[in-house]
Amino acid sequence: MKRTSPGLLAVVGVAGAAAGFLLDQILTATGRPTFTPSLMLPVLLVLLGVVVVALALPIRRATTGTNTRPVDPFRALRVVMLARASSIVGAAVAGAGGGLVLFLVSRPVAPSLGSMSAAIAAAIGGVLLVAAGLVAEHLCTIRKDDDDDQPEPEEPDEPDFGLSHRD
Numbered sequence: 001m002k003r004t005s006p007g008l009l010a011v012v013g014v015a016g017a018a019a020g021f022l023l024d025q026i027l028t029a030t031g032r033p034t035f036t037p038s039l040m041l042p043v044l045l046v047l048l049g050v051v052v053v054a055l056a057l058p059i060r061r062a063t064t065g066t067n068t069r070p071v072d073p074f075r076a077l078r079v080v081m082l083a084r085a086s087s088i089v090g091a092a093v094a095g096a097g098g099g100l101v102l103f104l105v106s107r108p109v110a111p112s113l114g115s116m117s118a119a120i121a122a123a124i125g126g127v128l129l130v131a132a133g134l135v136a137e138h139l140c141t142i143r144k145d146d147d148d149d150q151p152e153p154e155e156p157d158e159p160d161f162g163l164s165h166r167d
Contacts, residue, residue, distance in 0.1 A: 003137060004084050009091040009130060016095025016126075017102065020119075024103040035100065036115040042125025045093060049132025052086050055079045056136035063142045071142075080140045087133030094126025 024034045056079050062071040100119035104111035 003141075004087050004134065009087060012088055012091040013095035013098075016092040016097075017099035018095075020096035020099025021103045022099075023096075024100055034104070034115060037097065037100070037118050037122040039118055039121065041093070041118075042121040042128075045090065045122075045125035045129045048086060049090075049129045052079075052083050052136045053132050053139070056083060056139035060139040076140055080137055083133045083136035083140065085133075087130045087137070090126045090129030090131075090133060092126070094123045094130060097121075097123030097126055 020035075027034055059071060059076045059079060062069060097119050101116065101123060104116055104119065
């Protein structure tokens with residue numbers, strides 16, 4: 001399985017920033033108040049990050065030999081996929097929070113402290129969730145054993161085009 005690439009996280013973050021900026025732009029253009037994320041959002045994101053890392057720690061202990069119980073591969077795969085999903089969602093939320101902040105800063109009127117701090121807190125919570133997801137993904141990787149390498153097939157001395165018949 002491949003690790004989460006920084007390019008994917010950057011693309012998701014930029015898409016989230018564009019979505020956050022455009023959401024506030026559309027709301028303002030229609031005469032509605034701008035979107036303000038809940039202050040519970042960053043708290044929930046940080047708690048999710050803690051849970052993801054806590055789920056990855058037993059797998060790390062089992063792969064490094066400090067735990068005597070074997071690793072359940074299905075559980076390890078589930079935790080890795082949760083970690084990967086968490087980092088992608090964290091990038092989207094961080095980008096959306098950044099887009100909201102960018103919209104508020106670009107207005108000629110100074111934004112209220114409540115909406116600005118909520119958007120900044122959401123962006124920071126998203127970044128922390130990305131970090132926790134990447135750490136958990138790292139904790140679930142196992143080192144490559146020497147016997148994991150596939151032997152390369154031997155090349156024949158002469159090319160065989162299906163013309164020779166072996167009995």
